[in-house]
Amino acid sequence: MLRGALLRVSRSDKIKHLITTAPVTSGVVRRFVAGETSAAAVAVTRRLVGAGLLVTIDFLGEDTNDPSRADEVVVAYLNLLTKLRESSLSPSAEVSIKLSALGLHLRDGPQLALDNAELICRAARKADTAVTLDMEDHSTTDSTLEILRTLRKEYPETGAVLQAYLYRTESDCRDLAEAGSRVRLCKGAYEEPDGLAFQDRHEIDKSYVRCMKILMAGNGFPMLATHDPTLIEIGRKLAEEHGRGPKDFEFQMLYGIRPTEQLRLAKLGHAVRIYTPYGTDWYGYLIRRLAERPSNLGFFARSLMTKS
Numbered sequence: 250m251l252r253g254a255l256l257r258v259s260r261s262d263k264i265k266h267l268i269t270t271a272p273v274t275s276g277v278v279r280r281f282v283a284g285e286t287s288a289a290a291v292a293v294t295r296r297l298v299g300a301g302l303l304v305t306i307d308f309l310g311e312d313t314n315d316p317s318r319a320d321e322v323v324v325a326y327l328n329l330l331t332k333l334r335e336s337s338l339s340p341s342a343e344v345s346i347k348l349s350a351l352g353l354h355l356r357d358g359p360q361l362a363l364d365n366a367e368l369i370c371r372a373a374r375k376a377d378t379a380v381t382l383d384m385e386d387h388s389t390t391d392s393t394l395e396i397l398r399t400l401r402k403e404y405p406e407t408g409a410v411l412q413a414y415l416y417r418t419e420s421d422c423r424d425l426a427e428a429g430s431r432v433r434l435c436k437g438a439y440e441e442p443d444g445l446a447f448q449d450r451h452e453i454d455k456s457y458v459r460c461m462k463i464l465m466a467g468n469g470f471p472m473l474a475t476h477d478p479t480l481i482e483i484g485r486k487l488a489e490e491h492g493r494g495p496k497d498f499e500f501q502m503l504y505g506i507r508p509t510e511q512l513r514l515a516k517l518g519h520a521v522r523i524y525t526p527y528g529t530d531w532y533g534y535l536i537r538r539l540a541e542r543p544s545n546l547g548f549f550a551r552s553l554m555t556k557s
């Protein structure tokens with residue numbers, strides 16, 4: 250409930266201004282975001298890869314409302330991929346993209362987002378790495394999966410994200426649990442209506458387990474994106490049951506969240522990929538991270554009140 254309220258309130262321009270200009274915000278942002286520039290993202294990637302982790306980098310931004318901004322996002326990814334190639338960090342580092350940042354909501358949005366995503370997939374292929382399409386709110390699920398299908402004809406290594414909180418996701422898992430398919434399974438970070446999504450945390454967890462079972466039993470490459478200790482343990486057991494080794498699935502977590510657990514799993518021999526965002530457009534991302542954890546939010550709200 251608190252999560253939903255925060256996600257709703259965060260749409261206000263006044264709140265956005267308050268949060269983005271408060272001096273205390275930068276400390277909170279630093280916890281979750283690698284930095285503002287591609288150089289900062291590459292430096293963090295080098296550190297994570299040196300520690301035995303894998304990385305997926307996200308250039309922050311979403312809901313682009315101007316085609317020239319979508320072009321800028323493409324250019325940022327192309328430059329980033331060149332840097333990753335030159336510093337030999339790919340294939341340990343791949344990239345994650347949001348189709349709304351590539352123009353999905355503009356006129357002729359699906360075609361524009363597809364064209365832009367293709368440019369990034371081509372550059373990723375050249376850098377010997379891959380792209381994963383982030384999943385945004387439910388209004389984009391069908392178009393994202395449609396674009397994924399088209400991209401995978403030429404770039405079968407392209408990954409997708411499915412959100413366990415949506416009722417439809419078990420069925421989407423079945424469709425995508427095929428050879429060569431890379432599916433990142435997460436709980437889901439947006440506010441979704443009752444009619445489409447589980448609201449109860451326990452129901453979401455049960456759905457996550459059902460989806461994991463489908464993906465682990467299938468022929469694709471499951472990417473278990475969660476920090477939840479119970480789900481991680483169930484994931485480990487399912488992998489064992491299905492004879493999946495470190496090359497056959499991976500765990501994924503967000504930069505700055507449970508870093509000790511990230512290293513522990515890697516030391517046990519698991520592939521662990523860290524979703525590492527960078528850029529100046531961090532507002533939406535930060536709010537979703539705060540909304541996931543009432544303790545993050547309480548800490549942040551107290552700091553705002555004492556310092557402003």
Ligand SMILES: Cc1cc2nc3c(=O)[nH]c(=O)nc-3n(C[C@H](O)[C@H](O)[C@H](O)COP(=O)(O)OP(=O)(O)OC[C@H]3O[C@@H](n4cnc5c(N)ncnc54)[C@H](O)[C@@H]3O)c2cc1C
Binds near residue numbers: 433437477501506507
């Ligand atoms: C690699 C990756 C990619 C993702 N991509 C998408 C996407 O494309 N679309 C989408 O909707 N969602 C995405 N998410 C977010 C996801 O949907 C969840 O909102 C988020 O991961 C929290 O869920 P959880 O599974 O960690 O479980 P929770 O039950 O939320 O958390 C389990 C435990 O993890 C820790 N934790 C979790 N979140 C936080 C936090 N913000 N701050 C501090 N501690 C925390 C706490 O210890 C908590 O008890 C992604 C997550 C990951 C890891």
